[in-house]
Amino acid sequence: MKQTVITSFTFALILFASCGDLTGSDSSNTEIDLGNETELSIPDWTTETHSNDVDPNYDVVFEEGTVKRIDITISSTNWAAMQSDLSTNLTSSRTADVDFTPIWVPATITYNDTDWYKVGIRYKGNSTLRNAYSSNTDKFPFKLDFDEFEDDFPAIDNQRFYGFKQLNLSSNDSDGTFMREKLAADLFREFCVPSARTAFVAVFLDRGNGANFVGIYTLIEEVDDSVPDSQFNDNNGNLYKPDGDAATFASGTYNESEMDLKTNEDEADYSDVRALYDLLHDGDRTENPESWQTQLENIFNVDGFLKYLAVNNVIQNWDTYGVMTHNYFLYKDSGALTWIPWDNNESFQDGKQGGAISMGMTEVSSNWPIIRYIMNVDEYSTTYKSYVNAFANGAFDPTKVTATISDYESVLNDYASQESSSFSNSVSSLKSFVQSRYNTAISFSN
Numbered sequence: 001m002k003q004t005v006i007t008s009f010t011f012a013l014i015l016f017a018s019c020g021d022l023t024g025s026d027s028s029n030t031e032i033d034l035g036n037e038t039e040l041s042i043p044d045w046t047t048e049t050h051s052n053d054v055d056p057n058y059d060v061v062f063e064e065g066t067v068k069r070i071d072i073t074i075s076s077t078n079w080a081a082m083q084s085d086l087s088t089n090l091t092s093s094r095t096a097d098v099d100f101t102p103i104w105v106p107a108t109i110t111y112n113d114t115d116w117y118k119v120g121i122r123y124k125g126n127s128t129l130r131n132a133y134s135s136n137t138d139k140f141p142f143k144l145d146f147d148e149f150e151d152d153f154p155a156i157d158n159q160r161f162y163g164f165k166q167l168n169l170s171s172n173d174s175d176g177t178f179m180r181e182k183l184a185a186d187l188f189r190e191f192c193v194p195s196a197r198t199a200f201v202a203v204f205l206d207r208g209n210g211a212n213f214v215g216i217y218t219l220i221e222e223v224d225d226s227v228p229d230s231q232f233n234d235n236n237g238n239l240y241k242p243d244g245d246a247a248t249f250a251s252g253t254y255n256e257s258e259m260d261l262k263t264n265e266d267e268a269d270y271s272d273v274r275a276l277y278d279l280l281h282d283g284d285r286t287e288n289p290e291s292w293q294t295q296l297e298n299i300f301n302v303d304g305f306l307k308y309l310a311v312n313n314v315i316q317n318w319d320t321y322g323v324m325t326h327n328y329f330l331y332k333d334s335g336a337l338t339w340i341p342w343d344n345n346e347s348f349q350d351g352k353q354g355g356a357i358s359m360g361m362t363e364v365s366s367n368w369p370i371i372r373y374i375m376n377v378d379e380y381s382t383t384y385k386s387y388v389n390a391f392a393n394g395a396f397d398p399t400k401v402t403a404t405i406s407d408y409e410s411v412l413n414d415y416a417s418q419e420s421s422s423f424s425n426s427v428s429s430l431k432s433f434v435q436s437r438y439n440t441a442i443s444f445s446n
Helices: 076-092 127-134 180-190 223-231 271-280 289-299 302-314 369-375 378-393 398-419 423-445
Strands: 066-073 105-111 114-123 142-145 166-170 198-206 212-221 328-333 336-341
Touching: 066 212, 066 398, 076 105, 076 114, 076 127, 180 198, 180 212, 180 302, 180 336, 180 398, 198 398, 212 223, 212 398, 223 328, 271 289, 271 336, 271 369, 289 336, 302 336, 302 369, 302 378, 302 423, 369 378, 378 423, 398 423
Parallel strands: 066 198
Antiparallel strands: 066 105, 105 114, 114 142, 142 166, 166 212, 198 212, 328 336
16 A cells, blocks of 8 residues: 655644543435345454454554555445435435435445455535535545444444544545645644544545545544543533534524434433523523623533634634534533534635634624623633634644644645645645734734
């Protein structure tokens, strides 16, 4: 397998442990081909690579300073089924959002000269998925589930990928640098904001026509698979991925069906998010603000949210709360809900849909009450400003970040030159953007 490796990396990995505590329809009726095997043989199976008896191996799967190769083999029949399912559902959708769950099909995944068989693969994403479909490309965003088909093939019962059950392949849609997703996630974690781990991968796809390089992807950890275990003290809490009007927490929007509980589904206890919604709109907020703040901090990690806002606003990640009703998780750790960012490929740019919110967020209305009501508290506003300054002068120091970008450029260059003729110019623009945002952050926070 081809790898591009650098021997030094200026963007040092800061372990999160040092930071302290901080709907749609299913298209399953589409026929897929499971193959003719009566007894599946997996000669590559080892405890370390395939079993669920080991902890996730971050060093192997999310190795820094390299572009690892992943091969995906899908039968032509199943590729056609995926395309048909996508065409049918996108054509029938009346909204811009992708509001259906694409079908799973079995695939073979090859990595480090090792095979994983009958791995579930499906399309993922929203605008990135629509863009891939409309542009007639094979570079789709994918989700992988390594034991999706264990009921059909007992030999892959509890199959894992170096300890991981699910992983995501982000296509870096509209990102000429191929590095925004990873750069943002690394910066969040360095500033003690929990965030999924990421790595660069070169994806080769065989859909019945031989293995072809389809592009540079960002491999992303599935939050509900391993993030609570690796980045929180309590790994048994509720994890939510809000999406839709209820994700705003605005008055009159509460809807459990749009909270999308990812863990503890059998208990289906939504009392923690309900408590946050109720408190945001409680009269104590204006009538007894000190009591309201105490109650809020008991059920919501306000300090963690302020750190998140500092990073998110400095890097101008517009495609999330404050502009869009998606792309974040809430995890209940030790009693308080903590904010986890998600889907950062639209960061490091002014943004669409009217653009990213301003550093001061003065234009954000009560339609986004988690921001508005928290920022209305002088103490929180002051803390937020201090975090902007600390982030800008620390993790986001332009000398360090531009050096990291240069390292990433070196790592990606061999594959990027096959995919884009404007890679170098895009990287230069990103470096200029970082310096500009640093200047804005310092001006705002001093």
